[in-house]
Amino acid sequence: MVEPLRIALAGLGTVGGGVVRLLDTNRDLIERRAGRAIEIVAVSARDRTKDRGIDLSRFDWTDDTSALAHHPRADVVVELIGGSDGPALTLARATLSAGKAFVTANKAMLAHHGLELAQAAEASGVALKFEAAVAGGVPVVKGLREGAAANAIDRVYGILNGTCNFTLSKMEAENRDFAEVLAEAQALGFAEADPSFDIDGIDAAHKLSILASLAFGTQPAFGDVAITGIRHVLGADIAEAAALGYRVRLVGVAEAGASGLFQRVHPHLVPIDHPLAHTTGSLNAVVADGNFVGRLFFQGRGAGDGPTASAVVADLIDIARGEYGAPYAMPAAALTRPATADAGDRRSRAYLRFAVVDKVGVLAEIAAAMRDAGVSIESLIQRGASPDGHVLVAIVTHEGPERCVAAALEKLRGSQSLAGEPMWMHILA
Amino acid sequence: MVEPLRIALAGLGTVGGGVVRLLDTNRDLIERRAGRAIEIVAVSARDRTKDRGIDLSRFDWTDDTSALAHHPRADVVVELIGGSDGPALTLARATLSAGKAFVTANKAMLAHHGLELAQAAEASGVALKFEAAVAGGVPVVKGLREGAAANAIDRVYGILNGTCNFTLSKMEAENRDFAEVLAEAQALGFAEADPSFDIDGIDAAHKLSILASLAFGTQPAFGDVAITGIRHVLGADIAEAAALGYRVRLVGVAEAGASGLFQRVHPHLVPIDHPLAHTTGSLNAVVADGNFVGRLFFQGRGAGDGPTASAVVADLIDIARGEYGAPYAMPAAALTRPATADAGDRRSRAYLRFAVVDKVGVLAEIAAAMRDAGVSIESLIQRGASPDGHVLVAIVTHEGPERCVAAALEKLRGSQSLAGEPMWMHILA
Structure with missing residues (x-):
């Protein structure tokens, strides 16, 4: 008999509750697929007494979330607290340095500290997985x-x-x-x-x-x-x-x-x-x-308890199967640090919308700003005045460098003809 | 330095050529991602002399495809020959029993012999992977x-x-x-x-x-x-x-x-x-x-050299990383053998189209057959005669057991009012 994969769960909000329910509901199926049972052994959340519709008495409870990192029976800590820093980050660091696997749905923490956490996971030779952090249930x-x-x-x-x-x-x-x-x-x-x-x-x-x-x-x-x-x-x-x-x-x-x-x-x-x-x-x-x-x-x-729990447990199944490796697909040391591309170099078509004052010469002013900045207009629509007395002018440009569009808008900044900030949307190619 | 993952490739048609090109084009990237190089060491195909636009001189060549299973340097055999039986199946069996991993795009072979091959892979403790067999490049x-x-x-x-x-x-x-x-x-x-x-x-x-x-x-x-x-x-x-x-x-x-x-x-x-x-x-x-x-x-x-090669090489990267397990997600012995469901029990809405002879009473005959079989009609459209003199009648039914629709069509079988077989399409719910 293979030992179960034992989980310590931090956070019993919507998603945490979803993970408990999923592991209960699909228990047998998951054991067949993972080759071993996946069991929660310990939980931590803000309020022990809150009614979540879940029987928590079967789990060890701790008020000190970071203590989960050292729970003697847990193989994996699942973090569903959220927040880029604070208790989530403390728990992540403690778990990985204690040599336990770590699964999280916390995109903010990964965006800010993903590299450090990947390095820590590698140093300990454990899994760091985060399928639920992007697009919820979609793998x-x-x-x-x-x-x-x-x-x-x-x-x-x-x-x-x-x-x-x-x-x-x-x-x-x-x-x-x-x-x-x-x-x-x-x-x-x-x-x-x-x-x-x-x-x-x-x-x-x-x-x-x-x-x-x-x-x-x-x-x-x-x-x-x-x-x-x-x-x-x-x-x-x-x-x-x-x-x-x-x-x-x-x-x-x-x-x-x-x-x-x-x-x-x-x-x-x-x-x-x-x-x-x-x-x-x-x-x-x-x-x-x-x-x-x-x-x-x-x-x-992309969100909600069911889809997010689905992604969290998919990570746990990968870990139970032993099918995991470098969190970012390659060793952290191999990840490059690229320059930030200048958006101005980028060629795209733009949608521009101006709320303008209904007076003579406004269109000419906008058109001149475009021309002077080298922006070529593909179409322009002006519709009658809106209830607040402004007129909307919508422009679609031909493809060109974004810096030209930025320059045209800069020329128009502060113009008395404009009522409010122009809207610039990119056209997906 | 980690040893490369060494490949023996059977079949150099469109997809086989794609795999060679992909491994050449994306070589460095794949080595970074897989943690080791992926190298073809041997190939086999029907015609050695055919110009495929690929330099084959760097690979061992064999005319005997099944010999790839025993190539001394190959860790994995990739089968891109096709066909449910014949050389592909011979190669699969020989490879798995020789204790090498096997990657294939061959859906026909898997549909007919997938269970046997999964058992063989398990017995040898090697990978059997087939991402390319379904939906080409889509994982x-x-x-x-x-x-x-x-x-x-x-x-x-x-x-x-x-x-x-x-x-x-x-x-x-x-x-x-x-x-x-x-x-x-x-x-x-x-x-x-x-x-x-x-x-x-x-x-x-x-x-x-x-x-x-x-x-x-x-x-x-x-x-x-x-x-x-x-x-x-x-x-x-x-x-x-x-x-x-x-x-x-x-x-x-x-x-x-x-x-x-x-x-x-x-x-x-x-x-x-x-x-x-x-x-x-x-x-x-x-x-x-x-x-x-x-x-x-x-x-x-879902097809073509690029997408199919992408899926084949994704399998190879999983193998190079050591991230693989039971081919069908659980041990072959755990796969159940369910009864085949009776489509007649299924409830669905149906689209039915009849080509009918343009004469009095035809619609009544069809409608009566539906009524007698217990099929409830949601809409019926009859349009004017087509160039061949027949009239098309299209019916959409309310949801009901498919056995009733089958019974209605059975009643109409051989009717002198029908010109040709009726068309029955299911409406996706």
């Missing part, structure tokens, strides 16, 4: 680390935040504005009370930095991700995009170029025939372009 | 074996044959009939001169039987797959489907039910908002419904 970490491992990856990109995608999809379907839809999503529990991490693109950027490391063999470099969220996307932008054959999505993109690694989270116009355009609601999706495989597309549920 | 074998391993799978289904999907997509886009599009695909090299394996659904059924084993922990049971190809799909069917909000796809479905395992390859009507409806051209796609993860969707290129 994209495995897809890049293993499935696409034979390929040079040209680009990895995707929809990495379900709250943003839910919000944009709903704005699109119901022709409504951002603030209204967000308030509704909060009321329904689909968005946090403080939605900034989601809405402003930070959560997606954490995940993108993990994907980039796996795809390009680079050290995680969250600080190099250029981030814009969806707060300033108007219902009118979505309608204009639709008229032009696009849908608006918050897309994280990482690309290895001659001048370095390019990483950006930004609202994009996605062509209607692209699979990301059909990724609706709270779904997540990741695309990897490989030099032999071509375009690989992965889609599924 | 769905890994996705089921590992990514979704924490889930009880309710159903696995997908578009598993690029030739069929290319043909159906083209019929749809250009409003043309099957024979015409097939002839064009053959001329372009997208379809074989003898397209029967593809067009009649056999290739998709081979792949489905592999997915079913992985998803349900069952012995491969190709003989239990009910198979209908796309030969009898008319342009008119596709047009009717589109009018109803569906696209026609050849879908392989495996489902574990109370009465046993259900496996079927059949043309389906796929709702337009389902990701399979947006899987066009020669793409492949697989959906797995798990009890915790929900719907997982994988899409990419």
Whole structure:
């Protein structure tokens, strides 16, 4: 009889509870597949008395989360507390240096401390796994680390935040504005009370930095991700995009170029025939372009207790089977530290939207700024005045260096003709 | 310095050539990711003199393919010959019993002999891997074996044959009939001169039987797959489907039910908002419904030298890393042998199309047969006579047991009112 794989679980929130339920519900199946039982032996959470609908009496309880690292029977610590630093990081460090395997869904911690933790795991010769940290239940970490491992990856990109995608999809379907839809999503529990991490693109950027490391063999470099969220996307932008054959999505993109690694989270116009355009609601999706495989597309549920628990337990099954290795697909020492690519060098088509004052000469001013900066206009739409008296002008440019678009917008900065900041979205090619 | 993983390669056709090119092109990257070099040391193919654009002089050559199993320097044999039996099977058996790892893209061989080969691999304690056998470059074998391993799978289904999907997509886009599009695909090299394996659904059924084993922990049971190809799909069917909000796809479905395992390859009507409806051209796609993860969707290129080589080399990287285990996710002895589910018990909605003689009473006869068999009609469309003088009647039924639909069609068999066989497609729920 093979010994069970024994787990110490830190965090009994939505996801932690999901892991307990999954291991109960699918116990026999998992034992058949993993070749041994997977058993929780110890748990830690903030409040022992809270009713979670789970019988905790069978587990050792500790109030001191970091003590799980030294639990005498645990082979693996699963961290589902969250937060880039604090107790999660303390636990990760203690677990790995104690020579136990560590499984986490914590993208913020990996984005900031992934390299250090990979080094610690290697030094102890134990597993560090984080499938649940990116795209929830969708096995994209495995897809890049293993499935696409034979390929040079040209680009990895995707929809990495379900709250943003839910919000944009709903704005699109119901022709409504951002603030209204967000308030509704909060009321329904689909968005946090403080939605900034989601809405402003930070959560997606954490995940993108993990994907980039796996795809390009680079050290995680969250600080190099250029981030814009969806707060300033108007219902009118979505309608204009639709008229032009696009849908608006918050897309994280990482690309290895001659001048370095390019990483950006930004609202994009996605062509209607692209699979990301059909990724609706709270779904997540990741695309990897490989030099032999071509375009690989992965889609599924990116959050919630069930999908996240599915990914956490998939990691545990890999560990139970002994099928794991370097966390970022190669030894930490082999991960390179690329320069940050200059977005200005990047060639793309742009969607630009201006709210302008309804007076003579405004269009000429905008057009002149574009011309002077060397931006070539493919189409321009001006629709009648909106209720607040402003006129919306939407421009799609021909492909060109992004620095020219930036220069055109700089020329227009402070112009009396503009009412508010212009909106710049990239068109996904 | 770690020793390279040394490969003996059988078959230098499109895919074999792709593997050689991939290992050359991405050599350094693969060595970084795998932790050791992957080197071909020996090859075998039918014709040594054929110009493949590859320098073969650096490899040992043998005319006797089965001799690769005993090549003194090879750790792994890669089989890219094809065919369910013959030289491929001889080589597989010899390799595994010689204690070398075996990697193959051969779905026909796995569908027929997968269990035996898994037993042989286990007996020798070596790897048997076959990512390339299903959906080409898309890592769905890994996705089921590992990514979704924490889930009880309710159903696995997908578009598993690029030739069929290319043909159906083209019929749809250009409003043309099957024979015409097939002839064009053959001329372009997208379809074989003898397209029967593809067009009649056999290739998709081979792949489905592999997915079913992985998803349900069952012995491969190709003989239990009910198979209908796309030969009898008319342009008119596709047009009717589109009018109803569906696209026609050849879908392989495996489902574990109370009465046993259900496996079927059949043309389906796929709702337009389902990701399979947006899987066009020669793409492949697989959906797995798990009890915790929900719907997982994988899409990419299912054939061709690049994608197939990508999957073959991904398997080699897993072997080089030592990250592999039981071929079908659990020991061969643990795979169950389920009963074959009776399709008659299955509840679904049906699309039925009849070519009928344009005379009084035909509709009444069809409607009566439906009523007598207990089939409830949701909609019926009869359009004017076609050029050959027949009238097409398309029916969509409410959900009900498939045995009732079969009984209705049985009642109509031999009717003088019908011109040719009725077409029955299932509506994907």
